[in-house]
Amino acid sequence: xxxxxxxxxxxxxxxxxxxxxxxxxxxxxxxxxxxxxxxxxxxxxxxxxxxxxxxxxxxxxxxxxxxxxxxxxxxxxxxxxxxxxxxxxxxxxxxxxxxxxxxxxxxxxxxxxxxxxxxxxxxxxxxxxxxxxxxxxxxxxxxxxxxxxxxxxxxxxxxxxxxxxxxxxxxxxxxxxxxxxxxxxxxxxxxxxxxxxxxxxxxxxxxxxxxxxxxxxxxxxxxxxxxxxxxxxxxxxxxxxxxxxxxxxxxxxxxxxxxxxxxxxxxxxxxxxxxxxxxxxxxxxxxxxxxxxxxxxxxxxxxxxxxxxxxxxxxxxxxxxxxxxxxxxxxxxxxxxxxxxxxxxxxxxxxxxxxxxxxxxxxxxxxxxxxxxxxxxxxxxxxxxxxxxxxxxxxxxxxxxxxxxxxxxxxxxxxxxxxxxxxxxxxxxxxxxxxxxxxxxxxxxxxxxxxxxxxxxxxxxxxxxxxxxxxxxxxxxxxxxxxxxxxxxxxxx
Amino acid sequence: xxxxxxxxxxxxxxxxxxxxxxxxxxxxxxxxxxxxxxxxxxxxxxxxxxxxxxxxxxxxxxxxxxxxxxxxxxxxxxxxxxxxxxxxxxxxxxxxxxxxxxxxxxxxxxxxxxxxxxxxxxxxxxx
Ligand code: SF4
Ligand code: SF4
Numbered sequence: 001x002x003x004x005x006x007x008x009x010x011x012x013x014x015x016x017x018x019x020x021x022x023x024x025x026x027x028x029x030x031x032x033x034x035x036x037x038x039x040x041x042x043x044x045x046x047x048x049x050x051x052x053x054x055x056x057x058x059x060x061x062x063x064x065x066x067x068x069x070x071x072x073x074x075x076x077x078x079x080x081x082x083x084x085x086x087x088x089x090x091x092x093x094x095x096x097x098x099x100x101x102x103x104x105x106x107x108x109x110x111x112x113x114x115x116x117x118x119x120x121x122x123x124x125x126x127x128x129x130x131x132x133x134x135x136x137x138x139x140x141x142x143x144x145x146x147x148x149x150x151x152x153x154x155x156x157x158x159x160x161x162x163x164x165x166x167x168x169x170x171x172x173x174x175x176x177x178x179x180x181x182x183x184x185x186x187x188x189x190x191x192x193x194x195x196x197x198x199x200x201x202x203x204x205x206x207x208x209x210x211x212x213x214x215x216x217x218x219x220x221x222x223x224x225x226x227x228x229x230x231x232x233x234x235x236x237x238x239x240x241x242x243x244x245x246x247x248x249x250x251x252x253x254x255x256x257x258x259x260x261x262x263x264x265x266x267x268x269x270x271x272x273x274x275x276x277x278x279x280x281x282x283x284x285x286x287x288x289x290x291x292x293x294x295x296x297x298x299x300x301x302x303x304x305x306x307x308x309x310x311x312x313x314x315x316x317x318x319x320x321x322x323x324x325x326x327x328x329x330x331x332x333x334x335x336x337x338x339x340x341x342x343x344x345x346x347x348x349x350x351x352x353x354x355x356x357x358x359x360x361x362x363x364x365x366x367x368x369x370x371x372x373x374x375x376x377x378x379x380x381x382x383x384x385x386x387x388x389x390x391x392x393x394x395x396x397x398x399x400x401x402x403x404x405x406x407x408x409x410x411x412x413x414x415x416x417x418x419x420x421x422x423x424x425x426x427x428x429x430x431x432x433x434x435x436x437x438x439x440x441x442x443x444x445x446x447x448x449x450x451x452x453x454x455x456x457x458x459x460x461x462x463x464x465x466x467x468x469x470x471x472x473x474x475x476x477x478x479x480x481x482x483x484x485x486x487x488x489x490x491x492x493x
Numbered sequence: 494x495x496x497x498x499x500x501x502x503x504x505x506x507x508x509x510x511x512x513x514x515x516x517x518x519x520x521x522x523x524x525x526x527x528x529x530x531x532x533x534x535x536x537x538x539x540x541x542x543x544x545x546x547x548x549x550x551x552x553x554x555x556x557x558x559x560x561x562x563x564x565x566x567x568x569x570x571x572x573x574x575x576x577x578x579x580x581x582x583x584x585x586x587x588x589x590x591x592x593x594x595x596x597x598x599x600x601x602x603x604x605x606x607x608x609x610x611x612x613x614x615x616x617x618x619x620x
Binding site: 048049050175176178182183184185248249250251252253258260313322323324325326327328329330331332334 | 572573574575576577578579580584587588591592593606609610612613614
């Protein structure tokens with residue numbers, strides 16, 4: 001048994017033995033946990049991945065005359081001001097109002113770290129104590145009083161890997177997912193990641209001193225959505241002391257901006273138990289692969305998978321080998337662990353025990369929603385349908401008489417085989433080339449299921465640039481039709 | 494070798510690609526195609542040794558030809574995350590022992606998919 005005080009004394013007198021988590025795996029395998037605990041005092045871990053739940057509290061100082069900022073933008077990226085007059089929180093995923101996804105809160109933070117000036121623009125309603133109503137100025141990191149990074153959810157212990165069964169390329173926070181199970185992406189660095197090396201959270205808790213973005217930071221609690229073994233941490237650090245190498249702004253195309261945050265956590269090897277915990281291997285760390293092709297909260301789980309399999313670069317799905325992309329940087333994570341090791345060895349970084357532990361058991365709840373509205377409650381049913389053999393003229397009459405724009409085309413069993421729109425008909429009449437609906441119908445029809453939430457139907461229409469979807473049951477029979485007008489009455493868009 | 498064929502309004506109506514393939518008896522792998530009403534752009538891969546002959550043939554059909562010699566370039570900004578690895582159709586990217594992501598650029602077929610995927614804009618393709 002060792003105490004953190006004893007380890008800190010060794011750091012002071014230069015006799016501390018520190019290894020990275022990568023080195024520790026070998027040591028535990030070779031010596032066993034008992035001996036390893038005697039040999040090693042500290043194991044350093046690291047992770048470097050996109051952490052959307054990150055941001056910085058600024059205090060800008062007071063202007064003359066002073067302003068109570070009601071809204072504030074840094075390089076056109078808005079920060080939250082519902083706190084005191086010149087305090088604001090800039091989140092990394094907030095997008096620029098002029099550049100969109102190319103530039104966001106993360107980019108402002110990286111620019112400030114690189115010594116650049118950013119434009120601050122604020123507006124206010126004016127009060128007796130804060131008469132000014134607007135201000136535009138340039139600020140750098142040196143000019144602000146505080147730039148305190150507070151990240152509500154970082155350092156995910158493990159994360160669900162993603163793939164895509166749909167026929168469309170998906171742009172997500174898990175990166176780009178190719179159609180028809182074209183690839184798998186996963187986040188986190190498994191056995192190198194901090195929380196996997198202390199799964200009981202014995203030494204990582206409120207007050208644990210950590211490496212955050214190149215500087216000393218602290219764990220200030222469990223992160224939001226903390227749900228062991230999918231644990232997360234809330235952390236704090238001083239942006240002014242950080243290094244842009246470990247804080248990199250990023251854009252996931254079609255999703256938005258985020259920031260790669262570098263976190264390293266030293267784990268004191270208090271006893272054989274801790275040595276055993278830090279010997280954990282990717283083979284033992286499990287997660288699941290989920291299907292983003294189903295745009296629901298409870299996305300279907302395709303299979304269980306270990307970090308070792310994910311890291312191998314290819315996993316099997318439905319009997320086929322699918323290529324895997326990591327989204328976190330193993331190289332940078334290893335570099336952070338090595339850097340932290342150096343800081344401890346050279347007496348620049350001391351360990352701290354948590355002032356309070358974080359929960360080792362918790363599940364997180366989904367959002368309480370009033371009710372989920374589904375397509376069948378808003379669709380027009382039955383839908384007016386036609387068979388492929390009817391003439392263009394008859395179809396045209398049907399559209400006009402019923403004041404509709406879409407005609408699903410069905411076979412004799414009522415199963416969907418195509419669709420024609422009033423536009424298709426008008427064109428066919430003008431070109432005088434086709435005779436029947438079957439000649440001109442679109443055969444690849446985008447459809448909805450009766451139990452799809454209306455948001456999903458709306459998204460399908462948006463993405464495909466269409467204004468109605470035939471609703472089909474599991475046998476492919478048309479049971480109704482839902483149009484964008486039906487939905488827009490219900491959705492605030 | 495990758496070549497880009499630029500068709501104008503007169504050439505776009507004729508089946509030039511197929512004629513050239515048949516006349517010269519060469520195989521051409523179509524990498525990209527954008528054909529509009531007035532002009533078209535097709536990128537094909539041709540065996541290096543036959544390239545010169547085929548290019549001349551295309552030119553005689555009134556098609557403008559540009560040889561594409563540049564391949565994907567990975568810049569300093571790369572974080573070695575690996576997001577590009579699983580999207581490249583021809584496996585240009587892989588990790589080395591030190592967890593760096595390296596690009597075997599000579600394999601690149603200029604599909605541009607990876608450029609869109611990189612979170613820090615580290616990838617580019619010379620036009
Ligand atoms: S996606 Fe970009 S940053 Fe990531 S490894 Fe590839 S080139 Fe580097
Ligand atoms: S452009 Fe296409 S082929 Fe070339 S490296 Fe990128 S993904 Fe691979």
